[in-house]
Amino acid sequence: AQSVAQPEDQVNVAEGNPLTVKCTYSVSGNPYLFWYVQYPNRGLQFLLKYITGDNLVKGSYGFEAEFNKSQTSFHLKKPSALVSDSALYFCAVRDKVRDDKIIFGKGTRLHILP
């Protein structure tokens, strides 16, 4: 069965420092991978996705993510954090072969400290 794990419930980063939010996945075939962000009292917003091709995917608000097949990871990164990046981040995976529904991780709360 497909699954996705976000090993950190919370990540604290100083403003201006690089940030990483971790995600690992398990699927039987090749994955579709997604990152979403949720601001307080709002629905989730799409940030970026990996379907195929270049392992480094660029998305909204300066975020990027690196697909690593050997480590089954899809970590979210940003070179320089902003206080406004503080939010809840969700990784999601879908198995291409099984054409199954998307599974979301439990979320990682990112705090950017001024």
Add this chain to the structure above:
Amino acid sequence: DAEITQSPRHKITETGRQVTLACHQTWNHNNMFWYRQDLGHGLRLIHYSYGVQDTNKGEVSDGYSVSRSNTEDLPLTLESAASSQTSVYFCASSSGSYNEQFFGPGTRLTVL
């Protein structure tokens, strides 16, 4: 602009009552989804639909039902509300299996 809306945004009800949460999208997406969000559980899929007259159970479907009579709407019904169904409910839609989902603003449901 296309959008996805949910109503009501907040609802308080009593145990045993039937409750229906509305979801309406103007993206003309075939795929629609209902999730619940709870602390410690992230988002969990309740029901989903890949088109008119198509509905499927997600991982936490017990006590919930949906129907899809047109492309735009996927109402979620709680047949007999229970306190365990107190949660924030999100509706989402997408145009295809490899495409991102667009989420509504959510409905906060409290069952007393």
